[in-house]
Amino acid sequence: MTTTLIVAEKPDAALHVAEALGTAQEPTRVSIRGVPFFEIQNDAGRVLVCSALGHLYGVGAKGEKPRSQYPVWDFDWKPKHEIERGQGRQEKWISAISQASRQADQFINACDFDVEGSLIGYTILRFACGGADRTAQRMKFSTLTPKELRQAFANLLPQLDFPLAFAGMCRHEVDWLYGINLSRALTQSALKASRRYSTLSTGRVQGPTLQFIVEREREIQTFVPLPCWVLGAKFDVDGEIVEAEYEFEKLDTKVQGEEAVRECAGRTGIIEKLESKPYQISPPTPFDLSSLQSEAYRHFGYSPRVALAVAERLYLDQLISYPRTSSQKLPPSIGYEDVLRALKSVEAYRYDAASILSSGTLRPNQGKKDDPAHPAVYPTGKIPEGQIDQHGERLFDLVVRRFLAAFGSAATRKSDKATIKVGRHTFFLRGSRTVKKGWIQFYMPYAKFEDITLPPLKEGQQVKVVSVSLEEKFSQPPPRYNPSSLLKEMEEAEIGTKATRAEVIETLYRREYVKDQRMSATPLAFRITEILTKYCPKVLDVAFTRELERDMEEIESGKQTREHVVHETIEYLKPVIEDLKKKEDEVGRELSSIISDMRDSSVTLVVPCPRCGSSLKVVKNPKTKKRFIGCVGKWKTNCTFALPLPQYGRLTLLEKRCPECSFQLVQVRSKGRRPLVSCPKCYVKKAEKPAEIAVAKSRST
Amino acid sequence: MPEHCSLCERPKQTESEFCSLHKAAQKGLEAAYSEWAKAYGSLTKAEYFDRLETLGETGVAVKDVIRHFREKGAMQ
Numbered sequence: 001m002t003t004t005l006i007v008a009e010k011p012d013a014a015l016h017v018a019e020a021l022g023t024a025q026e027p028t029r030v031s032i033r034g035v036p037f038f039e040i041q042n043d044a045g046r047v048l049v050c051s052a053l054g055h056l057y058g059v060g061a062k063g064e065k066p067r068s069q070y071p072v073w074d075f076d077w078k079p080k081h082e083i084e085r086g087q088g089r090q091e092k093w094i095s096a097i098s099q100a101s102r103q104a105d106q107f108i109n110a111c112d113f114d115v116e117g118s119l120i121g122y123t124i125l126r127f128a129c130g131g132a133d134r135t136a137q138r139m140k141f142s143t144l145t146p147k148e149l150r151q152a153f154a155n156l157l158p159q160l161d162f163p164l165a166f167a168g169m170c171r172h173e174v175d176w177l178y179g180i181n182l183s184r185a186l187t188q189s190a191l192k193a194s195r196r197y198s199t200l201s202t203g204r205v206q207g208p209t210l211q212f213i214v215e216r217e218r219e220i221q222t223f224v225p226l227p228c229w230v231l232g233a234k235f236d237v238d239g240e241i242v243e244a245e246y247e248f249e250k251l252d253t254k255v256q257g258e259e260a261v262r263e264c265a266g267r268t269g270i271i272e273k274l275e276s277k278p279y280q281i282s283p284p285t286p287f288d289l290s291s292l293q294s295e296a297y298r299h300f301g302y303s304p305r306v307a308l309a310v311a312e313r314l315y316l317d318q319l320i321s322y323p324r325t326s327s328q329k330l331p332p333s334i335g336y337e338d339v340l341r342a343l344k345s346v347e348a349y350r351y352d353a354a355s356i357l358s359s360g361t362l363r364p365n366q367g368k369k370d371d372p373a374h375p376a377v378y379p380t381g382k383i384p385e386g387q388i389d390q391h392g393e394r395l396f397d398l399v400v401r402r403f404l405a406a407f408g409s410a411a412t413r414k415s416d417k418a419t420i421k422v423g424r425h426t427f428f429l430r431g432s433r434t435v436k437k438g439w440i441q442f443y444m445p446y447a448k449f450e451d452i453t454l455p456p457l458k459e460g461q462q463v464k465v466v467s468v469s470l471e472e473k474f475s476q477p478p479p480r481y482n483p484s485s486l487l488k489e490m491e492e493a494e495i496g497t498k499a500t501r502a503e504v505i506e507t508l509y510r511r512e513y514v515k516d517q518r519m520s521a522t523p524l525a526f527r528i529t530e531i532l533t534k535y536c537p538k539v540l541d542v543a544f545t546r547e548l549e550r551d552m553e554e555i556e557s558g559k560q561t562r563e564h565v566v567h568e569t570i571e572y573l574k575p576v577i578e579d580l581k582k583k584e585d586e587v588g589r590e591l592s593s594i595i596s597d598m599r600d601s602s603v604t605l606v607v608p609c610p611r612c613g614s615s616l617k618v619v620k621n622p623k624t625k626k627r628f629i630g631c632v633g634k635w636k637t638n639c640t641f642a643l644p645l646p647q648y649g650r651l652t653l654l655e656k657r658c659p660e661c662s663f664q665l666v667q668v669r670s671k672g673r674r675p676l677v678s679c680p681k682c683y684v685k686k687a688e689k690p691a692e693i694a695v696a697k698s699r700s701t
Numbered sequence: 702m703p704e705h706c707s708l709c710e711r712p713k714q715t716e717s718e719f720c721s722l723h724k725a726a727q728k729g730l731e732a733a734y735s736e737w738a739k740a741y742g743s744l745t746k747a748e749y750f751d752r753l754e755t756l757g758e759t760g761v762a763v764k765d766v767i768r769h770f771r772e773k774g775a776m777q
Binding site for chain 2: 223477
């Protein structure tokens with residue numbers, strides 16, 4: 001009997017594949033070396049479905065080399081546990097898949113159909129299954145619903161999607177060459193000069209992304225506001241007081257403003273012209289990943305990485321289609337009607353889905369962006385049955401509402417404008433309102449349009465000026481990036497991929513190059529960027545990074561080879577890294593002072609000890625390893641003031657103060673969770689604990 | 702070893718006592734003065750600095766430069 005081994009990307013996906021492809025009974029869960037496999041019988045014979053755990057293989061230096069050594073140009077694909085610490089589970093997984101592969105005659109890659117999924121499947125089949133990549137077939141699907149999985153199994157691609165896998169390999173190799181060499185150059189230079197270890201990193205995408213933030217920070221820090229004056233007037237229209245705006249948005253001199261106030265105050269204006277114009281607002285396009293991340297940030301405050309994680313969970317629960325897509329199009333093959341009929345069974349969507357179904361032809365508003373592998377994100381029609389959490393519920397609703405809205409008709413709004421003349425000055429009264437809701441009704445509460453209705457007006461009508469105001473204002477610095485706007489900037493600059501951008505942003509936080517939700521660059525970020533600009537400016541060059549990105553995309557379409565792109569990368573990087581190595585002392589000196597300042601400021605609070613006025617620091621009990629806020633006055637005045645701190649996650653001292661007690665706030669960031677901001681002093685009060693905690697006798701700063 | 706900026710630890714720029722950041726702030730500060738003077742009709746440099754120091758929109762590097770000029774007494 002034939003045995004087929006199917007490799008899925010994640011354990012949940014493996015179970016769905018097994019459930020969909022089995023003919024009669026439920027899949028049997030079998031364990032090989034403690035790793036779960038799902039066994040089924042179908043027309044193809046015996047089928048074993050296993051899963052990866054993300055990437056089981058990665059790029060590592062050829063041979064055994066110390067982790068500090070650079071430059072490194074020779075690399076190999078190696079099992080993850082051989083190149084990264086804490087990957088013991090991966091070792092077990094590889095060994096189990098290897099054992100299962102010896103029983104198999106046929107192999108199928110059923111990982112997600114994109115660069116990363118193709119690469120995960122390819123490396124497992126090639127390295128763990130004894131070169132099975134040569135004969136393996138490929139399942140292509142965009143949802144984990146039984147119907148689509150069965151269709152994909154019945155229409156297997158005869159071979160693996162090698163161009164996609166090779167593009168993925170190339171991306172990993174190029175990123176590794178950049179990351180290892182540049183990061184080690186920075187880290188080793190700093191270590192040499194300061195004798196203290198700090199992980200410093202940069203990368204092919206990370207460098208230019210950090211440059212965006214540093215450039216913005218530079219603009220903000222060197223910003224000189226310019227004054228301007230804004231004129232406004234209130235008119236009495238048949239007893240109703242309405243506010244009008246002046247013909248010029250702002251006036252550059254105070255004299256102009258004062259003159260206008262003098263000439264308008266106490267006068268009567270005349271309504272010279274009334275205009276009313278309808279305009280249409282097209283329905284939104286279906287979600288691609290970045291627009292989903294952007295809306296999730298706007299409405300729920302989810303960072304791009306959190307939004308992606310929640311969306312992937314919904315995908316694994318069969319509720320939505322594959323979220324890592326660049327497409328804004330929904331092809332008819334997804335079965336519009338089936339999805340809408342399924343949504344009709346949910347109370348919250350019943351009316352809207354029925355309304356769309358009864359409207360006649362189903363035609364969603366398609367966006368411009370396309371993705372050959374997947375359609376835009378859409379609900380599969382499966383209804384959540386209590387298995388999702390609040391984040392999942394919110395994102396699912398957003399996806400459903402966006403899907404419904406895409407089928408809606410254009411909305412019509414009307415803008416009203418009244419032109420009022422007061423002597424030689426002109427004012428405008430503006431209103432706007434929705435006259436036909438169209439798609440807006442399906443996208444509530446996410447579509448927000450304010451209605452401002454003007455009172456009844458007639459041309460030639462006289463209106464009394466009740467008051468004229470002149471407000472002094474100042475030009476504003478550009479806004480800081482937030483994770484969502486930075487992601488958009490990266491996308492527009494065409495650097496990184498939909499799968500990697502969110503992670504790059506998280507790395508910037510982890511390395512302490514940026515802080516706060518409104519991303520501000522730290523002094524370390526400034527220094528790293530200045531060093532890279534001085535010694536290897538091309539590493540920060542967006543155009544160069546974009547070019548490399550395009551080369552890698554060309555591997556997907558077969559126009560470029562992986563070997564060529566890797567070779568070009570090495571040719572470019574070699575002189576840069578060798579030059580950096582020669583200037584290690586110089587670079588180290590430039591880095592060491594900032595690292596020492598950062599380290600000190602990261603543990604020293606700006607608020608003094610409320611008891612003795614000495615500095616407060618974040619310290620760690622050497623015995624219990626627990627961190628807390630302690631007073632350095634301990635050594636001079638025997639002050640025992642201390643406050644507890646959260647024990648898990650990366651701790652940052654914020655510049656913000658507690659609104660209740662003015663103590664300095666702290667923030668804790670843990671992977672996969674939203675940052676938690678708290679006041680150590682209020683926490684003690686709320687917990688009804690004494691203001692001081694027992695401090696271990698011996699402690700260190 | 703390069704000399705430091707008068708206001709921070711960064712290396713100073715050639716023909717300036719400041720690093721690139723503070724030099725850019727100084728340049729912006731000087732360039733905007735004529736626009737401020739025009740906007741208010743007349744304005745001394747001391748008044749200009751006073752106003753900028755109180756505004757939240759003013760960049761921190763610009764405020765550093767203003768404080769430095771004050772300490773040096775270079776207000777004209």
